[in-house]
Amino acid sequence: MPDDLLARARSAYAAAPPVGDPAYPRYCDALARQLVARWPQLVAANAVDVAAAERAGMSPTLVDRLRLTDAHLDRMVALTAQTRRELAAVVEVEVPVRGAARAVHRVPRPLGVVMMVYEARPTVTVDGALLPVAVGNAVLLRGGKENAATNAALELAAHAALAEAGLPAGLVTVLDDPQRRLLRALLKRPDQVDVLIPRGSPALVDYCRTSAIPLIASGGGVNHLYVDRYADLDLAARVTLDSKVPEPAGCTSVETVLVHRAVAEAYLEALARQVKEQDTALTVRLDPRIVGPAGLRVEPLAPHDLGREFLGPVIAVMPVDDPDAALDHIRRHGSGHTEGVLTGDAAVAEVFRRRVDAAMVVVNGSLRLHDGPTLGLGAEIAIATGRLHVRGPVTLADLVTYSYVTDAAGALRG
Structure with a gap:
């Protein structure tokens, strides 16, 4: 079984046209049309997955991640259009070489066969079937078993779009x-799978790290906000809620707020006001040495809450003595994904800019700004936390490698 799958994917990759071929923008357009045309079938398949998840007792937050809505369709169609536009930038370019007697060109090439492993988010299946394929890669998509019916319906849409664009179905x-079982077998095939992209929990990423396949790691969002004594506390409260409530299980969600001890109680009062004003649900795991204000749902903070993804509308709040203590906590418990600081002191902001080792550091803003389209960096398939090849938003330009070409015209090095 793995050999058959791999042979099909590698054959499709070999048969696909080079990066920049007109078939790829055609595929983007065709995928948008197929998603719209098949939307009733996709919604019906998704309803099967959602009902099964609810029967199994999955948390409401995770069920919401699994559910497809019309808003998701709008975003997926918009992503196909954005990807089509951004293909124009992934092209052969002449490299300026000082004093060279001949031109040197950098030519984009696909990474090869890319395997994505991710959890119960059907929109990620569309990400995986779109961005890598639009630059000539073949993809193997392994989503969570919870969205099996939805993924099967999405695969049919992708195959129809590939046929319409004149591209091999095995892409x-x-x-x-x-x-x-199949995943374990494929993880042992670095000779056939060129790149592995896990998206999900730290446990999933660690499991994939056991493979010898080159990895673009994405996930493990144990993220912090440090609220400095010189922060605008009303802004800090709004940033906290925006960093958690809209996507409580997202990889850019805040998990722990480290607040300067001098303003801890005032920050919590501001947070309680914002929770009431926004009429939102939030549970605060609070250091027992601090009394939470009325109107805020408080539970005691336990040692195992530090360095934890809550995957729901829950945050930990912990007082610290100064910025150095906050930095030390982040070093010990952070996952290197997204970290933030709220302060009116430029010196404190600069310390965080220089000393926090994460894929993104946000100064005086929501952690959810760590997003390729939001930052203006382009459509993304993941947010990478590793150190090689790419860190941060993984865009089209990161889903190719490059060859250098020069027309030597008979030249020798001598």
């Missing part, structure tokens, strides 16, 4: 692998 394969 997109959804793996039906509820027991992980």
